[in-house]
Amino acid sequence: VRRYSRIAQDRLADTNALADETLNAIQTVQAFTLEALQSGRYRRAVEDSFTAAIGRTRVRAVLTALGVTLIFGGIALVMWLGLHAMLAGRMSGGDLVKFLFYAVFVGTSAAALTEMWGEVQRAAGAMERLAELLEARPSIVAPARPETLPARVEGRIRFEDLTFHYPSRPESAALTRFSLEVEPGETIAFVGPSGAGKSTSFQLLLRFYDPQSGRVLLDGHSLAQLDPQQLRAQIGLVPQDTVLFGASARENILYGRPGASAADVEAAARAAAADEFLRELPQGYDTFLGERGTRLSGGQRQRIALARAILKDPPVLLLDEATSALDSESERLVQSALEKLMRGRTTIIIAHRLATVQKADRIVVLDQGRKAAVGTHEELMRDSPLYARLAALQFGLS
Structure with missing residues (x-):
């Protein structure tokens, strides 16, 4: 039976x-x-x-x-x-x-x-x-005696000679001998063809996976020696594929910092250019958004995800095409909010939009899991054929 x-x-x-x-x-x-x-x-x-x-x-x-x-x-x-x-x-x-x-x-x-x-x-x-x-036991667990992070880290990140294969694709390396140091408060943009390893760096930084060799450090602490929850509390993520829950707009924003006041939630929504359309909903901020936010447009869902990250106020910010689903006016408003949000915190961006890339302190060009070039927009346009080709294709440059 x-x-x-x-x-x-x-x-x-x-x-x-x-x-x-x-x-x-x-x-x-x-x-x-x-x-x-x-x-x-x-x-x-x-x-x-x-x-x-x-x-x-x-x-x-x-x-x-x-x-x-x-x-x-x-x-x-x-x-x-x-x-x-x-x-x-x-x-x-x-x-x-x-x-x-x-x-x-x-x-x-x-x-x-x-x-x-x-x-x-x-x-x-x-x-x-x-x-x-x-x-079932997760493969990523806290060590028996994890190292302790301060309440708010400085945001110094170091990728140290990383090599990583996804378990589902062990024959193909997503990153190979990848090294990079990011200073506190610095803005770094990752660009490269699809499959170059840009999103993989986010996965490793959030410690959803551990690399096969090499290590990632935050303020000198190896991520493998940290409690994953304590680590992720220091990082804010705005993903390209926005995830909303079957709850109200207010509750979805509160996922960034449960227990935040109503004033803080509304301030975060204003900063993300979401306050206006949220107030026009039948019950305002308390309107049920439907399963996976189906009652909102793609751009509206992305602005709520951004408001969630703003409310969290993390020292490290990860933006994965954070303005990809916005119209020109909303993008201008959100870009202004992002510039304010990025001040004083370490930011890593995966982006193809020229305006975002040009304002980064450094641009890292990835190709087939390897670091192909690093520099400013002007330096890479001059010295990196791959970046120049990507700029021509994606940004309409000649």
Whole structure:
């Protein structure tokens, strides 16, 4: 029963996942006229789930039937033996009735236990997968005696001879012998072709992964010797793919600093050019934004993500195309807010927009996981053919 219950739960989870995926991408499905294809996939998933449920029900039915057969067979045996004993004069009729009453009582109780056992096994099968997830241990953990960071770090970052392969692509190095030192308060821009290792540097700095060789240091502390939560508390991230939660706008901004006052939340929203459109929502800041922020445009979602980072007020700021989904007017407002936010804090930017890159203190050109060149915009336009080509392609330069 447990094995079949687990299979049935897995098939049901597959069905729900497919439905969630399709509904979240419903416009794409309709745009490519894939309704029939997705309906077929869902129908097959439901059929698989139904087949698994039927298998589980059959096993439970066999278990129940076997239990009932044994129980009532036992009652019949007691009755048969009792009648023989009564006819032989070894038992009175009253004693036989008492034994039959006891047998029926025990039999019905045993039948209930059989049914309960089936339910327990069904629940155990459903819990097996959950137990696996609960028992899983993260590969990135705090050391037994982590080094302690101050309440607010200076923001000196050093990438020291890093080589890193993603576990899913062990044959391909995302970064190779990468070294870079970033001074406190400095603004660094990473540019390069897709797959050059720009986002990987963010992953390592946030310690979502550990490098195979080399190390990353923050204020002289190796990240491997720090508690990941204490490390990440010092870093603010504005990702390219904005993540909003199924909550109100206020709650989404508060993820930056839970417990912040309403005035602080609104100040962060104003700095991110989000206050105006948030006040126009039906319940203002308390409007439910829908699952993954579906009630907002892409630019509005990105401004809320920026407000979240502003509210956190971190000493280290990571911007991954932070203005990529904004119109020209919103970009101008947000860029002004970003310039104020970046003052006095270490900032690393992944960007292709010329205005952002030109204002960086240094630009690091990455190519195939290696540092190809470092310098200002003018220096790289003169000395780096790759940067000059990227500028021509991405910034419309000749």
